[in-house]
Amino acid sequence: MAHELAHFLLHRDRIGAGLDDDRAYRSTEVGAYYNTEISSREEAEANRLAATILMPAALVRRECEYSASVDALAKRFQVSRQAMDIRLSTLGIQLPTESAA
Structure with missing residues (x-):
């Protein structure tokens, strides 16, 4: 949840209808909310903020x-x-x- 909160805090302008992340917290094509606006850079940023929070x-x-x-x-x-x-x-x-x- 901290990772998803980090996406909201850092990338809310890119989230659109939502995100689908896999178990490694990487944006994935599987699911209804694949988001091409979220790159590995944004995933790493969300991971870092989640780590700082937790x-x-x-x-x-x-x-x-x-x-x-x-x-x-x-x-x-x-x-x-x-x-x-x-x-x-x-x-x-x-x-x-x-x-x-």
């Missing part, structure tokens, strides 16, 4: 002091491990996954 940098940094792994941090923020992994990478933070911990 995983604010200051909170992630603070929680890293108490979480020993990416998996624990993802659970704490109620996001996927992949989403947390990407967020940590953009913040320049490295933590092990539980399997590596």
